[in-house]
Amino acid sequence: MYIEIDGISKTYGRRVKALDDINMAIDKHEFISLLGPSGSGKTTLLRIIAGLETPSAGRVLIDGKDVTGQPPHQRGVAMVFQEFLLFPHRTVVENLSFPLRMLHLERGEIARRVGWALEILSLTGLENRYPRELSGGQQQRVALGRGLVASPKLLLLDEPLANLDRELRQEMEIEIRRYQKELGIPFIYVTHNQEEALSMSDRIAVMSMGDVEDFAERTIVYNHPKTPFIARFVGRSNAFHGRVRSVSSTAMVVDCNGIAVQASNVGARPGDEVDLYIKNEKISLLRGTAAGENAPACTVRDVILRGNFTEYLLAAANGQMLVAGLPAGAETFLPGEDVTAVWDEAAVDAFVRRLQ
Amino acid sequence: MRWPSLAPSLWIGFTAALLCATYAFLYVPIVHVALASVSTNTMWPYPPRWSTAAYTALIHNRVYLEALMNSAIIGLATAVLSTAFATAAIFGLMRYPGRHRGKLLLLYLAPLFVADIVLGISTMVFTNLFMGIGGNLAVAILANAVRCFTYAFLIIAVQLYRYDWRLNDAAMVFGATPVQAFREVTLPLAAPALFSASLSTFILSFNNLEISFYLLGATPTLPAVAWGTLRYGIRPELFAVTTLINLAVILGFAAILISLKVGRHRRLTQAEEVRGLT
Structure with missing residues (x-):
């Protein structure tokens, strides 16, 4: 070199x-x-x-x-x-x-x-x-x-x-x-x-x-x-923290204070503490409420126009604030509306907390 | 603050008078000495009766000439020594600051608080009694340099305090050796301070009586001779030599002004030349 x-x-x-x-x-x-x-x-x-x-x-x-x-x-x-x-x-x-x-x-x-x-x-x-x-x-x-x-x-x-x-x-x-x-x-x-x-x-x-x-x-x-x-440092991300509830051969479900997040299995066992990060633009919104993993019900708190994309500030049922970035031209939502934030399993970056 | 409401013309008259008075206060004694030097009666040259007797006497009076030479040597050597050492000290302290910077700074400044006469006596004790060296020019220069170092140090420190030493980093990354970086970047930017420092130290040591007096024994310097005349009567030569020194100072300043003007002109034409080449 x-x-x-x-x-x-x-x-x-x-x-x-x-x-x-x-x-x-x-x-x-x-x-x-x-x-x-x-x-x-x-x-x-x-x-x-x-x-x-x-x-x-x-x-x-x-x-x-x-x-x-x-x-x-x-x-x-x-x-x-x-x-x-x-x-x-x-x-x-x-x-x-x-x-x-x-x-x-x-x-x-x-x-x-x-x-x-x-x-x-x-x-x-x-x-x-x-x-x-x-x-x-x-x-x-x-x-x-x-x-x-x-x-x-x-x-x-x-x-x-x-x-x-x-x-x-x-x-x-x-x-x-x-x-x-x-x-x-x-x-x-x-x-x-x-x-x-x-x-x-x-x-x-x-x-x-x-x-x-x-x-x-x-x-x-x-x-x-x-x-x-x-x-945390690269890109804008939503951070979650919780314990692994169940694992399968390829995936795991983490309970993050009431929000169930499904991610690919990074070698965790049930009960392990994990940190999860989801980039803002990898979250999309659905009107109304749904149930299941990777789909917390939220209320739109504020809408921030960034020009080529729009950021939605969301409050989940457990009080956690989320940010979703939708491209310009996507469906729009109003403050106060009830929505469901959804994302792909692949969008979640998961890290098992190692004992220091 | 509001100016008192006076007629503008009155104000202009008042400030002009103040300005004239200030200059008169500064220059009347100097003009008096110059007049006295070319007059037959050096004590009260009004109205002057022209005479060059004082200058003729000066040329024939070896003591005055020798004193002038000695003072000049002490002044020049002290200016060079103290400015060089002060520059080195500041370079070390500011470029490579360490834990002991504060202590070193205080040590450098300590001679400032020693009275000249004490410095003269203690240097005499040190060289004469401990080292067995009699008074001579070299010892006087060194003792003067000790005191003048402090002044030069302060003058240069004030300017280099704001100097960004990373400019030297930049110069070195672009191919300059540390010495080249110093010569190409630090020196031109510190030049005004080095100039003031050497000028001040020259004047301080040229005019110094107390330090030189104890270290020179029978070797005369200008202040020593002038002081001596107080006791043995003021002679016309003193007026002549003072006038010559003042003349040299005025010519020196004129030369500096002219060279600054010429230098700026040359820089501008040089820049034009580069522009032509590119």
Whole structure:
């Protein structure tokens, strides 16, 4: 593989374990996201790959070469920072040419490459502006250009869109993914925003408390969460908790405080405590009340219009609140109406609680 | 706050008078010294009767010239030493903060609270009695640097306190060695502070009497000579040398202003050039 992260650990002092034995292999054409809440170690891992921090154990290999002992300036990687970190005393052109000057390229080549970056990032006309004279989106593009201009072996992005507004963010998501596909170098993208991770990445590494919970293709991370943490963190889900009432060879029925949920059997025995998660959009609504598993009777409490889909806030008979997301154009319901929330057995992500 | 309702013209007159008075307060003594230096009567040069006697005397008076040279050497060397060490100290404290940052900071600032005269005497005791080294320029420079380090430290710290050290991370990721990152990013952004620090420390040590006095023995410095004349009578050479120093300061500031203007012009044309290339 093009990039290998081999048993990387990072401890601060004696107790604090920021990263615990991380192993990842990344191919040359891949767009990887490190997705996790703050404090999950994703930025630390990125800084270790860049060489800005030293791991307590493990190795980093780029293009087959062990770079663990190398300082950042010898690694040939580039980075886009959350706060952009453009050099405030340098103009746009000077910021863009910085990595090229450090490579001691000749003037013509520098001008050619800076021109290329200005072109693809549509920064033409802003050459002589200072960073403080640019809008957030423009600064972002300069930061991105500075990352791409020297054709690095690898581009690291540390929440680069966190400081932009929503509309601009969605625009940049598409652009960033396009650059990655065009340049054919791996991008490693750190974010706590699952939408960004889902929209751009080929594979997602979900991180929590210094561990990689799962490193898999984005559809698998979304549709088949490997751990309860991923089920909670990725997508919007309804959470249930209860004890297994009965099991068959393929399925089990869980009593969740009066709501009977049927899920595929994940190796539980009757009496086991399980956590169940059902993504909002996998719940649909039927008018009137019905009975049985996966069909709790509910009352519509509120309707939230999201444009391309509608969210129904539901109160079940046991008081639990549920959220169902129906696509635009589906049958509509009014607040106060009695409905039945139904879902497929396959829509339930079930996890048996292990004794800690 | 509301301004008292006076006629606007009265206000303008009042503030203009205040401004003039302030400048007069600042510059009349300096003009007086300059006038005195080119007059036959240095004590009361009104109306001045022109004479270059003071300057002729200055050229022939070795003590004043030597004192000027010594003060200049002490000032320059102290400015360089204290600014360099203060920069290094701040770089260490802020770039690599550790558990003992607060304690180290206090230790660096402690010399600020020692009176100059005590610093002079104790340095003399240390070098002379313990180490057997007589007073000389090098010892005076070091003792001045101890005190000036604190001032330089404070001036530079104020500027670099807001400095984002992650800019150095960015520079290093983009291929700069730590030294290059410092030279390309930290130094230009800290330049105003380094300039003020070296200027302040130069002036402090150039004008210092108490520290240098105890460490130099018979070697004269300008403040020491000026102080001496209080006892043995003020001589015209003192007015001449003071006027020359003031002149140098004014020329120096003019040079700085011009170079700033020229520098900005050059940056703009350079940027135009890059634009032409791309």
